[in-house]
Amino acid sequence: MSETRVLLANIDEPDLNTIAVYERLGGYGPLRKALLEMSAEEVLHQLEESGLRGRGGAGFAMGKKAAFIPKGRMDKYLCCNADESEPGAFKDRLLMQKNPHLLIEGCIIGSIAAGANKGFIFIRGEYSVQADILDAAVAEAYDKGYLGEHILDSDHAFDLVVHRGKGAYICGEETGLLDALEGKRGNPRLKPPFPANQGLYQGPTLINNVETLCNAPLIVDKGADWFRKFGEGNSTGTKLVSVSGNVRRPGNFEVELGIPVRDVIYGLAGGPPEGRDLKCFFPGGSSAPVLTKEHLDLPFTYEAMAEAGSMLGTASIIVVDDSQPLVPLALRLAEFYRHESCGKCVPCREGTNWTVKTLERVDSGEATPMDLEIMAQVQHNIIGNCLCVLGDSMAMPVASMLEHFREEFEQHIEEARARRDLEAIRALGAEELGAVQEAGAA
């Protein structure tokens, strides 16, 4: 029931964001090792062996992704996805704000594995303070010769640019990110071709989340075997978990994958406030289908969450307690995805819009049970029918809420309708009321 601090080991060190403190704590040692003592193949091999899975949501093996990058001399790119916009996720913000050099070192090591010479950190525009911190750290790294030509007198060259987004959730989708980085509207692209073959400027591109890349220096430093000691099964390593919502101590915690969910929600985050009980929780950001009390004792791994019908995603747990009505929550969630849909694919653009409209009817009591049927059908028709998973990200949690709490939705309709009727009667004048009574008596 305690944290396993590996990535966050030095996070409370004052001025960790300066290169002097970072180096004093052993920083850029792994880079030295990767460049001077290991070949690029060995670096890639270590990353593959570690079993490190992408921390941005999809959970794809990082080493495998890097291995897909074609070999040979050509313009290859590395993109760090720092467009952390998933509701409930705030782990990358912590890493970039407190430990920017860890990310920069991770990017350089990633570039060695992928053979890339140009890299970009795509950070969401709202994180302006964090972007400034990164900019300063990148400048320090250039001064010290960790970036640029002939890094540490080796043949490896790597340039890194901090690119600020301008507020669009869809840019967290990897191909949407590439379009945004190319200066376009952030519309996702058709896959294949995958970014590993044709990504940024049509060149092979490795795209990884902040936390994923931050793990790379640790793996190079201590070895894949050390990394595999943490975690369970195919979910290796530690994971930053952002817990938010109705808990007593929301925040970021670093845990070993495989820890029971209960230990995170009740142990680390303190559980729901006094006198309340847990109603449901999103295990992996707002895009993950909700789970209920019966799932609390599952191990927090990619596999167990998938088996329970949800996903680990970004490992951002949003806890909902029993004082929260679900319909306004579902409505707020659907509104988010409606707002953020890029509009390229019809099922997502229309599906998110109609889900919001239906939920508004449910919330106001205008809906009938058939609306719930239609809404469930709409969710079914969104999933898997778009270029990216934004639509699915709304459809899955909404469908799961309907599945687990259908009675509450039906009751909400009835109550809202009764309340609305009562208001209508209250609003009637004496004459109208009399007329209604006459009509009723007739």
Added chain:
Amino acid sequence: MNQPQRMQAAGDEGALRAARLPPGWDEAVRIDEDPATIPDLASVGVPPELRAEIEAHMTKYPDRHSATLPALGAAQRHHGWCSPEAIDQVAAVMQVTPAYLSSVATFYDMLRTAPVGSRYVYVCTSVACHLRDAKGVYDAIAEEAREHGLEDVEIRESECLGACEMAPMASVDGRYIGPLEEADAPELVRALADGGEVFPGRALTDPGYRLPWAEDGEAPGRRSPPEEPDVHPAGGTWKEADVLDVPPAEGPASEPRPTPRPLDPGTSEAPEEEHE
């Protein structure tokens, strides 16, 4: 609230949920005019510092188009919003068409296509903040700003800003401030009006910032207790039906009648037992 009412209310507030449309959306396209071409840099007066900044951005990328977002951001800082003039200036420096830049500017939330203020307050009302009554905080701030007549500040609801541990929170020009409560609204608006720093010490990046519950404390729950529905489902009992105070109908008194439901509740049973 139904859809038209919601849109109306949202439109009045300038809120996130409104279908905010760019100016001119309902104007017909002038088909007798040729589309704007790439402006000539010599004939567009670009402020030298803006031009230098855009050109510096362009040198960072293998393809100059990649500088679009930073360049529009720079122009917005300079002009307060992505005005047609600002777009023309960026187009001239980057040698792209204004149409291309408008297409990009209208896609991104943080690029303003209307003059709504050069400073911003984004109040997060997304899922995690929603669970902690962020809407109340937003309403209080928006109301206070209206009463105060605050100008040149864009106040809006925002999607998740990535600081759910300090919910409910707001971003004031990039400074993340939280946890907020409704009572904070007057001070926040006053500080904005004075142009000073808002809540020094309560921003995430302020030195020594700690969450209130960092030391064995406890996060406040929902501040308002959950509302009990004051009526019961159709077919059930109406506890409050007697507050209706139904006046007698005109005409001679007759036998007490049950109050008919004015709208079909979907059941044939009228809830009459508790009503006199």
